[in-house]
Amino acid sequence: MSRIVVRDVDAGYGAVRVLHGVSIEIRQGETVALLGTNGNGKSTLIKCIMGIVRPAAGEIFLDSDGTRIDLTTKSTEEIVGLGIALVPEGRRLFPKLTVEENLLLGAYRTAARGDIERNLAFGFEAFPVLRERRRQLAGNMSGGEQQMLAVARALMSSPRILLVDEPSVGLAPILVSRVIAKIKELKDRHDLTVLMAEQNFNQATKIADRGYIIVHGRIEFEGQSTQQLRDHELVKKYYLGV
Amino acid sequence: MVAGLLLGGFYAAVSLGVSLIFGLLDIANIAQPAFVILGSYAAYVMNSSFGLDPILTGLLFTPVFYFLGAVVYRLYYGSFERRGDESLRGLVFFFGVLFIIEVSLSLKYGVDYRLVDAAYIGKSIDLGGVGIAFRLLVPCLVGLAMTLALHLFLSRTFYGRAVMAVSQDRLALRLMGADPVQIKTIAFGVGIAAASLAGALLITIAPVVPSTDRDYIGRMFAITVLGGMGSVAGTLVAAVILGVAESLMATFFGPSWSLAVSFGILLVVLAVRPAGLFGR
Ligand SMILES: Nc1ncnc2c1ncn2[C@@H]1O[C@H](COP(=O)(O)OP(=O)(O)OP(=O)(O)O)[C@@H](O)[C@H]1O
Ligand SMILES: [Mg+2]
Numbered sequence: 001m002s003r004i005v006v007r008d009v010d011a012g013y014g015a016v017r018v019l020h021g022v023s024i025e026i027r028q029g030e031t032v033a034l035l036g037t038n039g040n041g042k043s044t045l046i047k048c049i050m051g052i053v054r055p056a057a058g059e060i061f062l063d064s065d066g067t068r069i070d071l072t073t074k075s076t077e078e079i080v081g082l083g084i085a086l087v088p089e090g091r092r093l094f095p096k097l098t099v100e101e102n103l104l105l106g107a108y109r110t111a112a113r114g115d116i117e118r119n120l121a122f123g124f125e126a127f128p129v130l131r132e133r134r135r136q137l138a139g140n141m142s143g144g145e146q147q148m149l150a151v152a153r154a155l156m157s158s159p160r161i162l163l164v165d166e167p168s169v170g171l172a173p174i175l176v177s178r179v180i181a182k183i184k185e186l187k188d189r190h191d192l193t194v195l196m197a198e199q200n201f202n203q204a205t206k207i208a209d210r211g212y213i214i215v216h217g218r219i220e221f222e223g224q225s226t227q228q229l230r231d232h233e234l235v236k237k238y239y240l241g242v
Numbered sequence: 243m244v245a246g247l248l249l250g251g252f253y254a255a256v257s258l259g260v261s262l263i264f265g266l267l268d269i270a271n272i273a274q275p276a277f278v279i280l281g282s283y284a285a286y287v288m289n290s291s292f293g294l295d296p297i298l299t300g301l302l303f304t305p306v307f308y309f310l311g312a313v314v315y316r317l318y319y320g321s322f323e324r325r326g327d328e329s330l331r332g333l334v335f336f337f338g339v340l341f342i343i344e345v346s347l348s349l350k351y352g353v354d355y356r357l358v359d360a361a362y363i364g365k366s367i368d369l370g371g372v373g374i375a376f377r378l379l380v381p382c383l384v385g386l387a388m389t390l391a392l393h394l395f396l397s398r399t400f401y402g403r404a405v406m407a408v409s410q411d412r413l414a415l416r417l418m419g420a421d422p423v424q425i426k427t428i429a430f431g432v433g434i435a436a437a438s439l440a441g442a443l444l445i446t447i448a449p450v451v452p453s454t455d456r457d458y459i460g461r462m463f464a465i466t467v468l469g470g471m472g473s474v475a476g477t478l479v480a481a482v483i484l485g486v487a488e489s490l491m492a493t494f495f496g497p498s499w500s501l502a503v504s505f506g507i508l509l510v511v512l513a514v515r516p517a518g519l520f521g522r
Contacts, residue, residue, distance in 0.1 A: 050417070075416070080418065085417075094414065104400075105400075108400050108403075108404060108418040108420050
């Protein structure tokens with residue numbers, strides 16, 4: 001059993017406070033949606049979990065079979081080593097490396113090196129264009145292809161927990177569905193736990209078990225099911241145009 | 243012509259470290275040629291005191307120079323890179339390192355030419371009428387082996403791929419689970435170790451004085467830029483081109499012109515194809 005717990009976290013950049021007392025929990029096997037429109041703090045919260053932004057207050061820990069691992073004192077690479085992978089905002093591929101080299105770098109963490117064949121096969125099966133283009137430089141791929149590569153690269157690390165920051169950005173709706181379906185497939189096959197930050201409510205709720213709505217750096221609502229989310233007035237107001 | 247080709251293999255050895263450190267890590271290490279000369283003197287000392295083969299010495303000393311390189315990078319990282327003011331001050335730092343190495347060698351060994359002795363130096367084989375000196379052939383072969391080894395390191399190992407990625411996006415590399423500082427330390431160590439081995443090759447080919455490094459700085463950067471920053475295959479091709487061009491120049495116009503070749507090539511490449519032959 002493993003879960004990530006974020007409790008009463010305040011965080012920001014310099015003097016600017018972005019998150020105010022944020023608490024969320026992602027339990028094993030769940031897919032949790034983090035919903036919020038532009039600038040509400042989704043990426044900041046994800047960066048806190050990955051050790052990229054350090055919280056000013058509060059706690060973030062990984063509870064792994066009852067052992068509590070404090071993530072706020074771990075470096076990003078150590079957090080990745082624990083089996084937590086991120087598909088970052090803006091993709092952050094290595095533009096001057098080939099598709100294949102990008103994917104192999106995804107398997108850098110020691111625990112993933114034995115699974116390279118299997119993970120590569122899964123990535124190529126999920127996104128055949130990556131196989132066709134595997135010798136092409138990542139920087140020369142289209143935006144959508146790059147997003148697929150970013151997802152496939154994160155999966156190369158055999159993560160137990162996958163954080164995805166807005167997979168739908170820059171992708172055609174059909175590809176968004178494809179990416180999301182593949183994440184779901186992976187989750188079912190390998191007991192993956194997923195936290196997905198999204199603005200696209202309809203896409204996110206396709207695979208989410210439950211979710212949080214973040215507004216101005218505060219968790220305004222915690223929905224125990226997608227139906228509860230759909231019924232909430234904030235969602236109606238911001239996403240469904242009611 | 244043949245001499246030029248053989249020289250090319252050796253030039254590749256000299257330039258691999260620059261290709262790695264300047265081309266892939268984006269670190270303006272202008273002290274690189276000084277580490278080459280330091281490698282030459284290590285070979286000289288072991289050869290004159292213990293009669294050890296210079297190239298064997300070069301190989302034996304690679305771990306020492308790897309460690310030295312790692313220490314130099316950590317110093318540079320701690321004093322400049324971490325604070326983000328690396329470009330200009332970093333250049334001053336490496337100029338300082340260059341100066342210290344050169345002056346220390348001059349103080350200890352003077353400015354006389356130093357050379358090494360080995361069984362094969364002075365011998366040659368006859369290949370279809372062309373006499374090939376072992377003095378040139380052995381360094382060329384070692385240079386080719388070094389090129390292959392570096393190529394395999396970069397393309398086949400996890401550390402190597404991380405080295406290729408580290409200057410493109412540090413945060414992304416951390417998200418792969420790699421520590422960029424550790425990766426750069428390893429790469430810098432490998433680059434300095436390569437320089438020291440190249441130094442052992444250099445003193446096998448010709449006698450060396452502490453200021454010999456100045457003859458090489460132009461060549462090293464010309465080869466790295468012509469080959470395409472950070473491309474190992476490009477470094478080899480460019481090194482051979484430079485070796486041949488220099489020997490032709492020396493044959494037709496006299497040896498004093500050969501140094502001008504580097505700068506000619508550097509200017510032309512920067513004007514016509516700044517990415518170099520194999521630049522990505
Ligand atoms: N590096 C930074 N320095 C200063 N302020 C920042 C930085 N990154 C984000 N912010 C600010 O923090 C706030 C929250 O940003 P964040 O990126 O977390 O939002 P988001 O919910 O991910 O938005 P989006 O959907 O547009 O990606 C914004 O007001 C933003 O301007
Ligand atoms: Mg964001």
